[in-house]
Amino acid sequence: MADRSTHLATNLAGIHSPNPFWLASAPPTNTGDQVMRAFDAGWGGAVWKTIGDPIVNVSSRYSSVDLNGVRMMGLNNIELITDRTPEINFREIAEVKKRYPKQALIASLMVESKREAWHEMVKRAEGAGADGLELNFGCPHGMSERGMGAAVGQVPEYACQITEWVKEAARTPVIVKLTPNITDVTHVARAAKRGGADAVSLINTINSITGIDLDNFAPRPNVAGRSSHGGYCGPAVKPIALNMVAAVAQDPAVGIPISGIGGISTWRDAAEFILLGATTVQVCTAVMHYGFRIVEDMIDGLSNYLDEKGLSSVAELRGRSLGTVTKWEELDLNYKIIAQIEQAKCIGCGLCYVACNDGAHQSIGARPRTEGRTDVWILEDQCVGCNLCSLVCPVAGCITMKKVETGRPPINWKEFQKDPEKHAYLKNPHH
Numbered sequence: 001m002a003d004r005s006t007h008l009a010t011n012l013a014g015i016h017s018p019n020p021f022w023l024a025s026a027p028p029t030n031t032g033d034q035v036m037r038a039f040d041a042g043w044g045g046a047v048w049k050t051i052g053d054p055i056v057n058v059s060s061r062y063s064s065v066d067l068n069g070v071r072m073m074g075l076n077n078i079e080l081i082t083d084r085t086p087e088i089n090f091r092e093i094a095e096v097k098k099r100y101p102k103q104a105l106i107a108s109l110m111v112e113s114k115r116e117a118w119h120e121m122v123k124r125a126e127g128a129g130a131d132g133l134e135l136n137f138g139c140p141h142g143m144s145e146r147g148m149g150a151a152v153g154q155v156p157e158y159a160c161q162i163t164e165w166v167k168e169a170a171r172t173p174v175i176v177k178l179t180p181n182i183t184d185v186t187h188v189a190r191a192a193k194r195g196g197a198d199a200v201s202l203i204n205t206i207n208s209i210t211g212i213d214l215d216n217f218a219p220r221p222n223v224a225g226r227s228s229h230g231g232y233c234g235p236a237v238k239p240i241a242l243n244m245v246a247a248v249a250q251d252p253a254v255g256i257p258i259s260g261i262g263g264i265s266t267w268r269d270a271a272e273f274i275l276l277g278a279t280t281v282q283v284c285t286a287v288m289h290y291g292f293r294i295v296e297d298m299i300d301g302l303s304n305y306l307d308e309k310g311l312s313s314v315a316e317l318r319g320r321s322l323g324t325v326t327k328w329e330e331l332d333l334n335y336k337i338i339a340q341i342e343q344a345k346c347i348g349c350g351l352c353y354v355a356c357n358d359g360a361h362q363s364i365g366a367r368p369r370t371e372g373r374t375d376v377w378i379l380e381d382q383c384v385g386c387n388l389c390s391l392v393c394p395v396a397g398c399i400t401m402k403k404v405e406t407g408r409p410p411i412n413w414k415e416f417q418k419d420p421e422k423h424a425y426l427k428n429p430h431h
């Protein structure tokens with residue numbers, strides 16, 4: 001078994017932390033008191049709530065999407081950067097750093113797009129003792145209208161330019177935080193690298209309107225009967241974040257470490273980001289929902305998982321899934337699965353039949369039973385192995401997918417294209 005006191009230790013571009021679990025720049029890192037309580041709870045690092053010229057905020061700032069009783073499946077906010085002065089923030093950073101020298105403390109910065117303004121802020125952050133800097137090029141609302149945040153992160157040339165200015169003054173590692181509100185996130189990641197960034201973090205929040213109140217017609221969160229688009233985060237955004245992290249990690253033109261963010265609530269979520277190339281992970285919504293204590297389970301869970309896999313460090317886990325994320329045309333067209341129903345578990349709800357019949361490939365047979373239940377069975381010759389029935393089935397383990405041995409060697413789309421007639425059987429979806 002690996003040394004449990006050190007095997008979660010992490011080094012992101014020279015920023016060391018006792019574990020890969022960092023708090024993202026957001027309300028949980030607004031004050032020194034919060035960050036110190038978080039470090040006491042076990043968090044390995046914290047990115048301070050973005051510091052810049054203090055702003056004024058609106059009242060009523062957050063709204064959310066619930067899903068079948070699960071609250072805050074997605075969280076939306078129209079909050080801006082810190083509303084406290086840089087003096088106060090830097091004083092508290094110095095205090096926290098003095099008391100917690102081992103944890104990573106990162107200053108998130110956002111200032112107007114002027115070289116001198118960036119130089120000054122960098123010097124103040126480093127003077128306070130920050131271990132690194134995160135440049136907030138991602139805030140999707142409020143700041144972008146002032147030429148900051150996403151307004152910078154959506155234009156590769158600006159992102160490169162500002163990173164260069166920061167690097168002129170910086171002595172500590174510089175992390176560029178990327179916005180997902182862009183067609184191809186790798187363009188800005190490459191620009192950050194060109195500008196000299198030591199690492200990137202992603203994702204910031206996704207532009208959203210979470211809903212409209214049908215009584216008064218106003219979007220949420222309601223600010224005197226009106227609202228504006230906000231930034232979406234929480235469990236709902238994890239799949240988008242994973243895809244973007246993988247895209248950046250696979251891009252040889254980027255090639256710098258990644259701090260993964262977006263919908264992380266458990267050690268399992270964190271492990272997925274690490275498997276796709278993240279060195280550290282950052283958490284916001286889950287802490288806003290459940291508090292700092294969730295990190296205890298994250299530490300235990302990731303430690304146990306490393307032990308189970310026979311790995312002695314987080315670094316050994318990093319990027320292990322990247323080789324399995326390929327282009328569609330490289331997938332094996334001869335790989336075949338079909339659904340199977342374990343009749344003893346079936347409750348006869350008929351949902352798989354309806355979903356398959358109306359929404360997919362008409363591969364399930366059904367017959368009504370007297371007690372209001374439906375008998376269902378797979379039409380194996382028809383089944384294309386799409387997974388839908390197993391996804392809608394409400395009973396765990398009732399519908400699973402089984403591999404069919406076709407005896408045919410793997411073939412991808414490119415190989416198929418070379419001689420379609422030779423593999424004409426592939427044109428039949430039920431081959």
Ligand SMILES: Cc1cc2nc3c(=O)[nH]c(=O)nc-3n(C[C@H](O)[C@H](O)[C@H](O)COP(=O)(O)O)c2cc1C
Binds near residue numbers: 077261284
């Ligand atoms: C209320 C709120 C305020 C935020 N403020 C900031 C901020 O000041 N700077 C920043 O870089 N990101 C900010 N974020 C974005 C988070 O740091 C993070 O990128 C995002 O919430 C995704 O992570 P999550 O799904 O774990 O919440 C904020 C998020 C929320 C919910």
